[in-house]
Amino acid sequence: MRNKYSKDTFVLYSIGFLGLAATLFLFVKEQTPEWKNYQKEFIAYVDNHLGPERSAGIETGIHQLWVKDLNRVDRCVTCHIGYNWEGLENAPHPFRTHPRKIFEHHPVEEYGCTICHGGQGFALTEREAHGFIEDWHEPLLGRELEQLYRITDRNVLLQINCNTCHRYDRQTPGADYINLAKDVVREKNCRACHQINERGGVLGPDLTAAGEKPPEQKDFSRVGRPMTAFNWHLAHYNDPRMITPESLMPSFGFTYRERVALTMLTLSWRDVDLPVRYYPQTTEVLADRPTPEEIERERMMREGEGAFFVEQQCFLCHSVNVFNVFAATDIAPDLSRSAENVRRRLGISVEQFLKNPIGTMAAVLGTQISLTDEEKVRAAELLEQANEKYYELQRSAELNNQ
């Protein structure tokens, strides 16, 4: 006679078989990872194109580049297995040979993959390794993102990572976008307002680690999609006051290429702790230090007749050409003839204007630059002198011409 508990036996065995099925499923799943398919295809490809003797020596299994000094492990080479093979330069991805030239100064054993290319080196599936997933914020700097940001050139975005080590270079061979951005930074004298590499002015935010700034801290209300720091900078470099109305930064009329380059440079400024040997041994020519001419110009501005305007930071917006003071930007008028202009347009002296400013200057003198009464008198005297000097110079120029 069977008792009412005997059906427990049936349930017990059923669950046991379910467990067995789950074990089999697990085993099959573990034995058939995505990378094994790529390695099979690679062997077949080598077999067809380079002959069976070369395919015979291919080691299968998980491959990785472990760079202890950089605390990185990159398993990209498990699928990109032909990265250092000769003869696969024209093979399709992921089997193609990596360009060899860059390896001369960047041996793959010392750098790995992701420090340049981005992506997730730990992972072993394409989706996770290329990093276009929610839990990884360093996606592959490749074609997908270049298409997203409408960049027509190829191999552009990974230059962001070149500048992790090369940030103190004046120019970096091969990094044309970063080089362009560095030229722009010098031409427009961004350091007049911003600290970059811990050198520069304090009127704008310090950009030394601008790439670290969490995107959540940015206002995206006036920026289109995608909602990324990259897109924010692209829009901001187009028209800063459109994105942050309270900004003092003028619009420089950058081209799209320049904006992409500047965005990349900004995002490359990160606070990365690298072993010293990873920073390139820059020569004087390469190092991003001011040239002797630039140093001399700065000295003249600081010590010459117009020193007052440099000291009080008027020069950030205004040139005083007659005193050899040159503005960091061309945002505001030259002050050489300002005494005369104020009298003509407002019917008051420049001293009266400085004491009761109107328009933009009311805001600037109210919030950005505060001058004492004595300093305002001194400023007015200097501006009258500048006006006189302007006409003196003009007269002597006319005489010279005659």
Added chain:
Amino acid sequence: MADDTVKTTPVTTENGKKFLWSFQPKSGKDAGESIVRNFLLHWFPAKVAERSLSWSYSFYLGTITFALFLILVITGIVLMFLYVPSVERAYQSVKDIENVVSFGWFIRAMHRNATHLMVIFIFLHMVRVFLTAGYKNGLGSGQLRPVNWIIGVVLLLVTLFLAFTGYLLPWDQLAFWAVTVGTDIARTIPLIGDEVRYILIGGHEIDQNTLIRFYVLHCFFLPLLTVILIVYHFWRIRKDGGLASYDTVVNAQDKIREKNGGGKKTYSLLGITKGRTVEVETTTRNEESITVNSVPNLIRRVGLVMLATFVFVAVLSLFLHAPLEEPANPDITPNPAKAPWYFLWLQELVTITTFNLFGITFDGGFIGGVLIPGVLLVFLCVWPFMDKSSKETTGVWFTKDRWRQNLVFILICFAIILLTIIGTYMRGPFWEFYLPWESWPDLPGIL
């Protein structure tokens, strides 16, 4: 129900070398001896009441919880061989477990899922014991069921703390910020809050000191404490005469006998012991009609429940993987930053009890994070001593006598569950409230 296992066909393994091993006792004596001679089975009684064995009384919630603990111990030991408890290496080692260790992702998923389930099932077990008044003493002397209830409450707390300490170990953003939020609640304890947090995290910031502290607690002290408490918890069940439902069945039998004119026997064991033990009490009754042999009935059912738990966790883990976010970064706060889900009702309480009155902001950290859970905990521990319902309610679901306290208890449980659900699914960026069908605003990325 008569014990009919005596009549089963003898099956031995001596000469058969059968593929499927089986054992069925030839007699009641054989069944009893099989319990005693087996180390793993010796904590079971030789006979067990049918009511205690039934699905509908206990739902085997305690057994399931224990099975989950075993899964956690086994998977945890494997993970200990692979995990490196250092700030520099912890995240990498977990990534390696996920990606390159054979079955590593599966073992970690089982560990994670079993944790969540253990928190759920220990809670359900407590709810069951409360609603059936399983914490009440029934028959016989020497019963200390309220003590076992308090041990159970401590086990619940230890389980939560085990889960919480394990939460930090992967050292990803999820871990780091959940522990930040969790330990910040401790800070709101008046007078000693800062010191409590300091001791908990081993400094002022969550760093290497915190990690090693949590690791040692998670892998050694808390499991050890759990094992000791579980052993005592199980031993007390035997000592208290089995599940509380047994007392009820015996009570009912007594009543029938009294009605039929039978009297109660009142002798004590050899006149030596004070009062009568449960064993003596029960042997005076018609045990045959209410009990069955533990072998095979109880053993098979416990084995069934444990196997089912194991298979359920395994199948679940095939599809529900353990999350691993980006490496911990103290400079970037995720939005929203949430405590582990089992503490989200507390985080939600903190939000609710933070309010502005006459321009003064009242910080809910203390009220919601310390006072309310503290009061609930105290009530939970002392309730068996305050429950004045009759002995006949012991081990019975939803008795009329206890309807008021059951209702209050259920309401509190539902409130906790509701707050947990709100905290988990309905709190978006900046801790704003979103209904489940409302989408959260996109958060910006870098590239």
